[in-house]
Amino acid sequence: MTATNGPGATLAVRDLSIAFGRQKPVVRGLDLDLAPGQRLGIIGESGSGKTVTALAIMGLLPENARVSGSIRLDGRELVGLSDRALSRLRGDQMGMIFQEPMTALDPTMTAGRQVAEVFRLHRDRDAGRARAAVLEVLGAVGFDDPERIADSYPHQLSGGQRQRVVTAMALVNRPDLVICDEPTTALDVTVQATVLRVLDEVLDAVGASCLFISHDLAVVSQICSDVVVMLDGEVVERGTADQVFNEPRHPYAAGLVATARLDLLEPGTRLPTVADHVRRDR
Amino acid sequence: MSLYEVENLTRVYSSGPRRVVALDDVSLTVERGQRLGIVGESGSGKSTLIRLMASLDRPTSGEVRFDGRVVSGVPERRLGFLRASVQLVLQDPRSSLNPRMNVGDIVAEPLRSPIIRRERGDLDPRARVAEVLDAVGLPVDAARRYPHEFSGGQRQRIAIARALAPSPEVLIADEAVSALDVSVRAQVLNLLMGLVDELGLTLLFVSHDLAVVRHVCPDAVVMQAGRIVEAGPTQRLFSEPEHPYTARLVAAIPAFRARP
Numbered sequence: 001m002t003a004t005n006g007p008g009a010t011l012a013v014r015d016l017s018i019a020f021g022r023q024k025p026v027v028r029g030l031d032l033d034l035a036p037g038q039r040l041g042i043i044g045e046s047g048s049g050k051t052v053t054a055l056a057i058m059g060l061l062p063e064n065a066r067v068s069g070s071i072r073l074d075g076r077e078l079v080g081l082s083d084r085a086l087s088r089l090r091g092d093q094m095g096m097i098f099q100e101p102m103t104a105l106d107p108t109m110t111a112g113r114q115v116a117e118v119f120r121l122h123r124d125r126d127a128g129r130a131r132a133a134v135l136e137v138l139g140a141v142g143f144d145d146p147e148r149i150a151d152s153y154p155h156q157l158s159g160g161q162r163q164r165v166v167t168a169m170a171l172v173n174r175p176d177l178v179i180c181d182e183p184t185t186a187l188d189v190t191v192q193a194t195v196l197r198v199l200d201e202v203l204d205a206v207g208a209s210c211l212f213i214s215h216d217l218a219v220v221s222q223i224c225s226d227v228v229v230m231l232d233g234e235v236v237e238r239g240t241a242d243q244v245f246n247e248p249r250h251p252y253a254a255g256l257v258a259t260a261r262l263d264l265l266e267p268g269t270r271l272p273t274v275a276d277h278v279r280r281d282r
Numbered sequence: 283m284s285l286y287e288v289e290n291l292t293r294v295y296s297s298g299p300r301r302v303v304a305l306d307d308v309s310l311t312v313e314r315g316q317r318l319g320i321v322g323e324s325g326s327g328k329s330t331l332i333r334l335m336a337s338l339d340r341p342t343s344g345e346v347r348f349d350g351r352v353v354s355g356v357p358e359r360r361l362g363f364l365r366a367s368v369q370l371v372l373q374d375p376r377s378s379l380n381p382r383m384n385v386g387d388i389v390a391e392p393l394r395s396p397i398i399r400r401e402r403g404d405l406d407p408r409a410r411v412a413e414v415l416d417a418v419g420l421p422v423d424a425a426r427r428y429p430h431e432f433s434g435g436q437r438q439r440i441a442i443a444r445a446l447a448p449s450p451e452v453l454i455a456d457e458a459v460s461a462l463d464v465s466v467r468a469q470v471l472n473l474l475m476g477l478v479d480e481l482g483l484t485l486l487f488v489s490h491d492l493a494v495v496r497h498v499c500p501d502a503v504v505m506q507a508g509r510i511v512e513a514g515p516t517q518r519l520f521s522e523p524e525h526p527y528t529a530r531l532v533a534a535i536p537a538f539r540a541r542p
Contacts, residue, residue, distance in 0.1 A: 045463040046434075188323035189490060193534035215463060218536035245538055259468040262493045263538065267517070268475070268500070271468035 009072070010034045010176050010209040011057070016069035018052050018061065018233075026052050027233045030069070032211075034177065039203065039210040041220035041241065043256065044230035050213045053230075054181050057211070058096060059086035074176055092122035095170030095208070097199075099182040101162035104169075105154040111165045112138070112150025119172050137168045140205060142198045160191035164198055174206045180223075181213045196222055217260040221245055229253040251278040283350055285452070285484055286312035286335060291344035291354075293330050304330040306508035307344070314451075317478065317485040319495035319502030319516060321531070327508040328488050332454050335486070336368055337361055362397035369445035373457035375437030379429040379444075386411050386425030389444045398448050405448075414443040418473060435466035439473065446477065452484045453477075459494065471498060492535050496520055504528045 011034035018027040027049040034040050042050045055061050057071055059078060071078040073093060078086065090096065098104050106114060115137065116130040124130060131150075138146035141164040154162055163183065170178055183199070184192040200223060203210050214220050220227060220241070227244040229237040229252070237244060237253035248254040255277030265271065293305040305327045312318055322328045333339045335346055337353045346354040353364050369392070372378045379388055390407040392398055399405075412422050418439040429437055438458065445453055455474065459467045475498060478485045489495050495502055496516050503513040504527065512525040523529040 045465060189492070189536075190323065190530055190534040192536070196536070216536065217464070218538050221538045222536055256465060260464045261538065262497050265497060267497050270472050270475075271497070273468045273472070274465040275469075 010036050012072040014070040019066045021064050034209045037207050039224045041224035041227040042213045048230040049233040054179050091118045092173050093176050095175040095178040097170050097180040097183045099185050101166045104166050107154050115169050118169050122173050137172045140202050141168045163195050171202050178208045179211045284311040285314045287347040289345045292342045294342045303508050317499045319499030320488045321495050322505035326505040328505050362401045366398045366401035366448050367450050368452040369450040371441050371445050371455045371458045374461050375441045392448045414446045418443045438470050454486045456488045
């Protein structure tokens with residue numbers, strides 16, 4: 001991966017460690033770099049520390065988390081920043097898309113009002129200008145009828161439509177960084193295809209960098225130019241998506257990629273496992 | 283005679299004036315030893331279909347025959363042969379395994395059912411538990427432990443051991459590997475395919491994941507909105523889908539692609 005830890009980096013994470021209470025760290029000595037417009041995928045199994053890393057960057061870790069190291073967004077240190085200061089960044093410089101759109105949306109508010117709130121909170125109180133921004137961003141995430149979607153409540157929308165509304169909320173303020181954590185995991189495969197296409201387009205249109213977390217390696221390969229592989233809280237491999245998915249170097253990364261690449265196997269044959277590549281005691 | 287014969291099966295759920303046709307005139311046969319994939323997205327009717335095939339629910343109309351005997355709409359006490367012969371492995375072993383029972387009791391539970399005992403005779407539950415735990419690659423002392431002491435993949439092995447306990451002919455796996463990490467998924471699939479081969483089981487493999495179905499099942503049916511829209515050899519469904527929905531489904535599978 002191109003190291004871009006100069007002043008121009010969107011995100012620079014240095015020696016990040018995270019532990020909960022008195023337990024041993026769940027993330028250890030993590031370094032990440034994201035240049036403007038760059039898209040970095042984090043892959044790894046449950047418990048590898050992907051989501052905790054994302055939560056740390058967003059400042060959403062629970063009270064008992066102990067964080068050390070440095071997280072810089074556009075050059076500004078986030079570790080140690082107050083909740084108030086962080087909440088001013090979230091939704092503005094930093095957009096977020098999580099797995100479950102139904103919990104990210106308020107069921108009592110129309111989709112349009114929820115997107116508008118993000119805009120009015122950070123950008124412009126004016127209701128008319130907010131409405132215009134909402135319709136524009138709903139159009140950008142692929143809705144042909146933004147007016148109708150804006151006036152719908154979440155329960156009136158399908159799962160894929162909801163996730164596009166969440167995508168619109170994440171991008172309405174044209175953030176520098178969008179963090180996606182398993183954004184299509186709860187969706188059917190045809191819906192997933194639409195949501196990924198839309199995400200790809202709006203990230204390009206806005207020029208945002210993206211940190212994309214998924215257990216689905218093929219999905220990551222569709223969105224990301226670069227990939228890191230996490231194992232037990234540490235990065236064991238980093239490189240371009242092309243390199244990691246085609247010529248992984250670390251034995252664990254090689255195992256993970258091999259198990260995921262059903263497309264390369266003769267049907268009915270034994271699947272390669274991580275244990276074929278590396279011995280782990282878990 | 284086919285092992286399973288499903289004829290014009292329809293299931294309508296109604297609450298008040300609302301009617302939902304979950305399954306719409308579905309017919310299907312399953313041969314002994316076949317590995318059949320049932321593919322579709324949420325709401326396509328795949329779970330309703332297997333619930334009816336396992337006689338866990340009654341059809342609104344139509345019939346299911348197993349080994350020549352009607353099983354749809356038959357009272358539970360006369361379903362012993364089906365209960366002994368057809369076992370299920372479900373998606374989430376966290377919710378399908380009773381957390382208060384130790385693994386030995388969980389696995390032995392099907393053997394305690396009076397209607398299964400009538401079919402299979404009195405098996406020695408302890409010996410059988412040891413046998414099936416070994417078959418799924420768990421240590422014998424696992425029997426004394428509780429589900430929460432195991433990882434997700436191990437819990438799914440426990441669920442498979444329980445399904446195997448009454449020596450069934452048919453295994454129905456409903457999204458059995460969908461909640462697992464890819465590396466664990468590979469291990470569980472290897473185990474499942476190995477057991478199906480070794481024991482000569484018939485496998486009904488329900489999944490939303492076409493790539494997995496292609497790997498596990500030589501044949502598959504594609505469901506959409508309560509109907510089977512296409513059936514055939516899985517390879518053919520992939521390479522030359524005839525129904526536009528199958529084509530859409532195949533095209534939507536995320537492929538590995540290298541970005542510049």
